[in-house]
Amino acid sequence: MRILDRLFLWIGSTFTLSAYMGSTKIQGLLWSAADITLALVLLKIADEARARAGKGRIRIRYALIWASALLTPLLVLARTPVEFFYLESVIFALQYLVLLFSVFTESRMILRAIRETRKG
């Protein structure tokens, strides 16, 4: 029997639903943490650019990201992959909405700030 066959048959017999759910929860927490960090960094960069342009600070988008952070620990309580997916969808919808909205509305200001920094 080829080594790859053995490996796949081993996965087929050992990667049970409970193993999948366990690793899914770990992955969900790590993923959400990465997304929260990424969104917060983007908002901080946007805030920096807004300050240079004389605009006010971002508030609502920070609140949405912190709301997603509060929901994230609930991923551990999901009992089935379907439950997990529904909750994951709510959490990541908040994070992606913030990311997309910020990219659409702040990109030009951020790029202007970056170009000024390079020249300065």
Added chain:
Amino acid sequence: MEKPFFRVMAVLWLFAEGILLVAARWAAGTVRGEGKPQGKFITVCLLLFFLLAGAAFFGETAFRAWHPDSRRIDLFLYNSTLWNLFCTAWVIIEGLIVLHLFHIDGTMKGTRTRPGSAAAAAFLLVALPLAFFLLYQAQLVSVVARYRLGTVAASRISRFFIRLCGFLWIAFEWAAALVGLRILRRLRHPGVTSP
């Protein structure tokens, strides 16, 4: 991709990631002062997106129509291939976003990436995950056929691929966040050189 909600979310995520990729590519070009035209790139991305979205919503019906005698395991393998292809696409997109963020950071630092090496990195970020997906799915189909595995064992093997992809795209997201932090530091402290 059994439930309609799963399909809708998968397609929406792909679309959102695609927008972020186009934005990152545009930003990297603008920061470098190249202002690369986006038309062709966006057209190719949209074409691939509609192909994948079409496969997600209508592929199963088409598969049943073309293979009326297909067994449950055949339909499972079709769905597994499609879902794993979506996961591969997310890995590729995340990888390319990180690459463009690295270019922005490098330009701010004052180092210029050679076009050849940037293209090679982009090619590897697309080709390696795609090759891994093709080999994994081929091996999955082969093992299922030769050892007459049922849907339970086949779904475990298929889910393992999703898990591998998941950890890869999380690694890319963390990389994107860390490069973002470097960009933020360069914005706040222009004179200070980061490693």
